[in-house]
Amino acid sequence: MASRAIWKGAIQLGKHEVGVKLYAAIQDRTVHFRMLHRKDDAPVEQHIVRKDTGKDVPKADMRKAFALSKTTAVILEPEELEKLVPPESREIELLRFIPPAALGDQWYDRPYYLGPDEDNDSYFSLVHALERKNVIGVARWVMRKKRYVGALSTFDGYLVMSTLRRAEQVLSFSGIEPAKTAAPNANELKLGQQLVESIAGDFDPQLWQNDYRQRLDKLIAAKARGEKLERHVPKKRKPQASLADSLRASIAATKEKKVA
């Protein structure tokens, strides 16, 4: 199960350089489907065609363009795009370190493990230093002709680099105040808190299984054997009582059974 490194880099911190190798941390468990021709389950392929005529376009005639509006665009020639490619580098630049609480979860995109590259001592020195300071590093690097920004932290005694979203991509809010008619009253707030605390627990990822994936696998296997599977019958939902009544009834119900 050991994986091949995707990339090799070097973290720069003052005079120190920590060589690292980057590995994927995500295991794809998706059941991937393919598109088929209904008639004989023949495979389907994608053609790139002109939207107006539906005619195929040879690869040599394809260009990339930047859309200025719905009806205007600027074609960018391969040479021009080539000039935008950042210079190759192994350097992982650290811009700043911040407390973990300063980086909201909506910034995190995709995690990678960093392993040592030859020099285990400098690698684990960095792990321990980061663990002791309890901060995460905002990092920049260039990998396979693309620029990346990421958060450097530790997990389970190793370094982890998570790519981050760009500033323009993340949305934030302010000014959310409920209208008087929609503001919960003190009683409802009290009941709400009681209900949340009755369903409270610690985060244990092992508690959560992907049931749908398992059922889908069963369905595919059954169909392959020519069998029919039973339909799952959904529960009927009761009509909504007043908010306070629903809260009270819920608290009473959870006192009896444990909601996992």
Add this chain to the structure above:
Amino acid sequence: MPRRKKTTTKETPAHSTGAAVRSFWSGTITFGLVSIPVDLLSAVRPRQTALKLVDKDGHALGRQYHCAKEGKKLDNDELVRGYETDDGKIVEITDEEFESVAPEMSGDIEMRSFVPLEQIPPMYFQKPYFLAPSGKSARAYHLLATTMEKTGRVGIGSFVMRGHEYLVAIVPDHGVLRADTLRYADEIRTPEDVGLPKRSKAGKHAAQLEKEIESLTRSELDTSELDDQEAQALQQLVAEKQKDSDNVIHQSGLEEADADAAAGGAKVIDLMAVLRRSLSKNAVVSSANSSAPIDLAERRAQRANAASTSPAKRKTSTAHRKSPRKTTRRKKASRA
């Protein structure tokens, strides 16, 4: 077919006041007997680095599906989905069969546990979505948001969308509820899976590295460090080329094609308008970096939003610094 609640009030407004986003899914958050009908909206704007495919004369290009065997173009009703089993057999699965696998999972997100937010490792977070109350659920929505903020806990649940089950953390974000999808435990590799060397207590440089870290430590995130440099470089190139009007291609046939795409089912909704209507009339939505070139951003959003036909209005984004919240380990730093 993905089950979708019918809502009739979400028309695209005449102008784009904030971020134009699409609603992918509608359902109900439930905790105990309390139900909150909601619409799921995208919370991540696309990067402004995407390039579209055209031919050398500037005609828009798009995809078409062909039968690999017969070589001819296929219409949508000739297409089905199938899976290959381990022994190479192809099994077709219809949309109805997909639905039948878990009908009870598609409409509800049941809050099965409320956990402290800081206990969820960042590696588990996948993609954020916003939840807007649909129907008359504003009161229960505010209640849940306020309660979770007070207790520092977030709700864990799951739902099915587009044939996939998603584990979510419902997280309060300045009065709005986010649904952040989480990875399942078996989707995250362990260091042993990856083949990393044994953990070591060694580290003779640790003290020096700590000093370096200290000198670079700050208390807040600076979102300008997360600017999209590639988008900026691209925009510069485009601005240069635009000066020569010969370089600007005018394309026809684009509106119809995009209208087709929009009619596929996902509603395009202006997030700020939705929040103002359903939640709070003073709602303001901005991106973390208010110096983003909004015109370009809005045009990009409109290109994906074919239902809108009026030109983009310049968005007034103002810097909002939130007053410090209760100190949980994972504060939301939303400095616009």
Add this chain to the structure above:
Amino acid sequence: MPKAKTTATSKVDPWWLTEGDLECPHCGQLYFVEVEFRCPDCDGPGCPHCKVTHIEGHLVCSGCAEPTQQTAPPEAPHG
């Protein structure tokens, strides 16, 4: 072009025949994350139609297959 039918009597296209919200870096077409193909060599994203077979036999993105070693897969790559 996949056309969506929205007359009252015919159904709306299912999500997997609808333009998604992610742009494929190889062919520029839109797709949904549920059908995404992640290259095992560079972990880069792409739509399912842009996978190619590496000379060593596994599926990769078009950027990771050597140009001279690219073989034609059942689904033709573009872009």
